[in-house]
Amino acid sequence: MALYRQVKHELIADIQSGKFQPGKALPNETELAQRFGVSIGTLRHAVDELVADHVLLRQQGRGTFVGQQDNDRFMYQFFKIEGRDGLREFPQIRLLAFDTARASAEEAQALGLRGAARVFRIENVLSLQGRPVVHDRIALSCTLFARLTRAQFEQRPGTIYELYQRAFGVTVVGADERARAEGADAASATLLQLAEGTPVLRVARVAHTFDRQPAELRISIIDTRAHEFVSSASATP
């Protein structure tokens, strides 16, 4: 196996173990290269890939930092809803429910769990400009997020993914999403102040950590009368 890949996975391990903390600077490149016993070019090759995945962040003249799942990154990487006019806004989030239950078939499949496994179920409503726009239902493995509490969830200082990262060492690095249109069911219709059956967008997102390990399933029901779901795949400039 290529050397730079080993270095990359050692860096990932150091992040997951908490040796390198989110937001903190790594040692400089020459020191890291010496520590891993590789040349600077090889060390940079490894760091390059982690920077491309938003796991690390380089700033010329300042240093290399462990990426934080803060509001900025959440908005830019995972929150893909914006107004039809293109305006983006940080949503106001209200927690509706927090339970545990046996995983449904869809949850077990998405999260890679056995049929009998238990999951946390969390329900949120997200508002933009004071109006409810998204109804989120989240499922998390009780094994991966052991001892998660409602209080922890409600009183978190930052984003949900920041909580995953700081309290459970789970760094979300990507997501697979599947979208379809459907008529709003009774529950979503009430929450989003719509007539039942109104066309809404349903997005199922499986967020995953390193090696595509699934970490979270989220079903978002979106009122697209004034907002849209955006997705972009663009070349480097």
Added chain:
Amino acid sequence: MALYRQVKHELIADIQSGKFQPGKALPNETELAQRFGVSIGTLRHAVDELVADHVLLRQQGRGTFVGQQDNDRFMYQFFKIEGRDGLREFPQIRLLAFDTARASAEEAQALGLRGAARVFRIENVLSLQGRPVVHDRIALSCTLFARLTRAQFEQRPGTIYELYQRAFGVTVVGADERARAEGADAASATLLQLAEGTPVLRVARVAHTFDRQPAELRISIIDTRAHEFVSSASATP
């Protein structure tokens, strides 16, 4: 400006000018490096980025090739509709209409045209497993695609993007997409064999070439009773 970026743009220019043909091999890396007067590392840095954008394709031991907009690449990079079971299939495409008209406000804005500019309007129905699933309306600038004919469009051997690439030197390298749910209008409902008002997915895609120059606006109306629109953002393994 960094040297490798200049090299990258010289390579792009050579592809756009037709000096390097789609599907053909480039000269080997040492020769390219000499030709551009840079070291092999710098040449590789430039090629690395073009490979990441799927513009070039490297195969160890064989060479470096100009990426072709063939069926495989189309399916993998731009056709994001698959069955709920995850099955992907190449669609059967039927041309419904081919016209020119003054650009609408939405078309002019998406394609970066003045209000009075003319566009080609093309309408397709895409079928999967013999059933109509997607109603596509495409708008192209008459300036960028000068002298495009209906016959050219109907009798193209490969994908639409392959036609853009071979006949007009337009290499599509990315796309921005915006999705929302709406009730099917009369035209789409008939084509997709739905009741009018049935929830359907509406995806507006602006495909662009190098430097994010817009090349195509496509409005897709998708019947998501058996299919979904997929979108993935994942870290390198």
Added chain:
DNA sequence: AAGTGGTCTAGACCACTTG
């Protein structure tokens, strides 16, 4: 065997940020 891309080295110098 010859030719290709893939990896790795050990430096040099530049551009930027901070004290």
Added chain:
DNA sequence: AAGTGGTCTAGACCACTTT
């Protein structure tokens, strides 16, 4: 001025494909 990442060089050797 000192410390950081960003770019570039000129080579060596490896892994893979083709002839």
